[in-house]
Amino acid sequence: MRAYTPKDNVQKKPYYTDRYWVAPQVAKHDVSSDDVFAHDLDAIKAKFEVLDAYIQVDQMVVIINAHDNFAVIEMLKNEREYNQLSEMSAIDWLATEGKFEIFYQMLSMSKRKRLRIKCKIDEKESLQSVEKLFRSADWSEREMYDMFGVIVNNHPFMKRILMPDDWEGFPLRKTYPLQGDEFAAWYEVDKIFGKEAREIIGPENRDPARIDRYDTERFSRLGHEVPRGTDITNGEPDTPLVYQEPEGVFLIEKFDAEQSVVISDRHR
Amino acid sequence: MAQHQVNYLKDGGLPVALTTIDKVVNWGRSNSLWALTYGLACCGIEMMASGASRYDFDRFGTIFRASPRQAELMVVAGTLTKKHAEFIRRLYDQMTEPKWVISMGSCANTGGMFNTYATVQGVDRVIPVDLYLPGCAPRPETLQYGVMMLQQKIRRESASRAQKPKRLM
Ligand code: SF4
Numbered sequence: 240m241r242a243y244t245p246k247d248n249v250q251k252k253p254y255y256t257d258r259y260w261v262a263p264q265v266a267k268h269d270v271s272s273d274d275v276f277a278h279d280l281d282a283i284k285a286k287f288e289v290l291d292a293y294i295q296v297d298q299m300v301v302i303i304n305a306h307d308n309f310a311v312i313e314m315l316k317n318e319r320e321y322n323q324l325s326e327m328s329a330i331d332w333l334a335t336e337g338k339f340e341i342f343y344q345m346l347s348m349s350k351r352k353r354l355r356i357k358c359k360i361d362e363k364e365s366l367q368s369v370e371k372l373f374r375s376a377d378w379s380e381r382e383m384y385d386m387f388g389v390i391v392n393n394h395p396f397m398k399r400i401l402m403p404d405d406w407e408g409f410p411l412r413k414t415y416p417l418q419g420d421e422f423a424a425w426y427e428v429d430k431i432f433g434k435e436a437r438e439i440i441g442p443e444n445r446d447p448a449r450i451d452r453y454d455t456e457r458f459s460r461l462g463h464e465v466p467r468g469t470d471i472t473n474g475e476p477d478t479p480l481v482y483q484e485p486e487g488v489f490l491i492e493k494f495d496a497e498q499s500v501v502i503s504d505r506h507r
Numbered sequence: 508m509a510q511h512q513v514n515y516l517k518d519g520g521l522p523v524a525l526t527t528i529d530k531v532v533n534w535g536r537s538n539s540l541w542a543l544t545y546g547l548a549c550c551g552i553e554m555m556a557s558g559a560s561r562y563d564f565d566r567f568g569t570i571f572r573a574s575p576r577q578a579e580l581m582v583v584a585g586t587l588t589k590k591h592a593e594f595i596r597r598l599y600d601q602m603t604e605p606k607w608v609i610s611m612g613s614c615a616n617t618g619g620m621f622n623t624y625a626t627v628q629g630v631d632r633v634i635p636v637d638l639y640l641p642g643c644a645p646r647p648e649t650l651q652y653g654v655m656m657l658q659q660k661i662r663r664e665s666a667s668r669a670q671k672p673k674r675l676m
C-alpha cells in the first residue's frame with residue numbers, strides 16, 4: 240500500500256506525484272528452507288543449468304535457460320508431479336534489458352505446491368512450445384504471441400487470438416501507446432470505408448473529460464431536448480418528459496398522468 | 508336483416524375512421540419495432556431486462572429478433588471493439604430499410620471508460636445513430652423512454668416517400 244498523504248488541497252497541486260513509484264520487492268528466501276522445493280530443485284539441477292532459484296511468497300522461482308524450457312517442464316510434469324500449468328505469459332523488459340521474461344506458473348495437486356519457471360529471451364528469439372505437455376498452453380502461447388510478439392515454435396496454430404488477424408503491433412509491449420498508434424486509431428475507418436474516408440469521419444475524440452455544454456450536433460440533455468444543431472448558448476427550453484405527441488397518436492390511447500395508478504403494494 | 512341497435516350517425520358509432528396513409532403506415536412502423544439483439548457488453552444485460560417480463564418490451568411491439576433481415580431497429584448495447592466494427596457495419600447493411608439505430612450506454616456513445624487502442628470511440632464512427640442513451644448502464648426505463656422517443660421520431664417521418672438513405676459519408 241502507498242503511504243497515506245493528506246489530500247485536502249489536491250486541486251492546488253499535482254495529485255500523482257508518485258507516478259514513477261516502484262513497488263518494493265517481496266523478500267526472497269533460500270530454497271533450502273523448504274524440503275519439498277529443495278528436492279525439486281536438486282532434481283532440476285541434476286540435469287539442467289539453473290541460473291537462480293529462490294522462494295518468494297511460498298512459491299519457488301527457478302530461472303533457467305530459455306532453450307531448456309520444454310525439457311524442464313516435461314521433467315516437472317512427468318517426474319515431479321507438477322501436473323498443472325495454471326498460467327504462462329511474458330513480461331516486457333525490453334527497455335531495461337532488451338529481453339522478454341517468460342514465466343510458467345505450475346501447480347502440483349499432490350504436493351500442494353506452486354512453482355514458477357522463468358526464462359529470458361531476446362526480442363527476436365523464439366521459444367519452444369509446451370502445448371504438447373499442457374493443453375492450457377495452447378491459447379496462452381497464442382495470447383503471448385498476440386500481445387508481445389513472442390514467436391513460439393512447434394505450436395499447432397500460431398495465430399493471433401484476441402486482436403484481429405490483420406492487426407499491426409503488439410499491444411502489451413511497453414512501447415505500445417495505450418490509446419493506440421496511428422494504425423489502431425484508424426483501424427475501423429480504414430477497414431470499412433477505406434483510407435480516403437479519414438477526412439470525412441475525422442479523428443477520434445480521445446479526451447474523456449471533454450464536455451461541450453452547447454454541442455447539440457451529437458447530444459442533447461435529457462429533458463432539454465432540442466432539434467439537432469440548435470444554438471443553445473442562451474439556454475434551452477425545459478422539455479418535460481413526453482411519451483407521446485401532444486395531440487395524441489392515431490389509435491393509441493393517450494397516457495394520462497393524472498389517471499395513472501401507482502402500485503404501492505408490491506405483493507398485490 | 509339484422510336488428511342492430513347501433514346508431515351509425517351518432518358520434519363514435521361510425522365504424523369508419525378517417526386518416527392518411529402516412530399516419531397508418533407510421534403507426535404500424537412505430538408500434539412494431541423489431542429490434543436486432545445486439546448486446547455487446549454489460550449494457551446488453553439491461554437490454555435483456557427490458558425485454559423480460561418486468562419491463563416487457565413486447566407490449567410496445569418491440570420484439571427482439573436474432574436476424575438482421577427481420578429487424579428494423581438495432582439497439583447497440585455495449586462496448587464495440589475495433590475487431591467487431593466491420594461486423595456491426597455488415598449487420599447494419601443487411602437490415603432492411605427503413606432502419607433505425609439506438610446507441611445505448613456510454614460505451615456505444617463515445618467509447619466510455621474504454622479509452623484504449625481496442626475500442627471504437629463511439630459507434631457513430633461506423634454506423635449512423637438515431638438516438639443516444641446516456642448512462643452506464645442506462646436502466647430499462649431509459650431504454651423504454653428512448654424507444655418511445657424513437658417512435659415519435661418515426662411518426663414524424665413521411666412514410667410514402669422513400670426514406671432518405673442515412674449515410675455516414
Ligand atoms: S456503458 Fe457501462 S454498462 Fe454499458 S457496456 Fe459500457 S461499461 Fe458496460
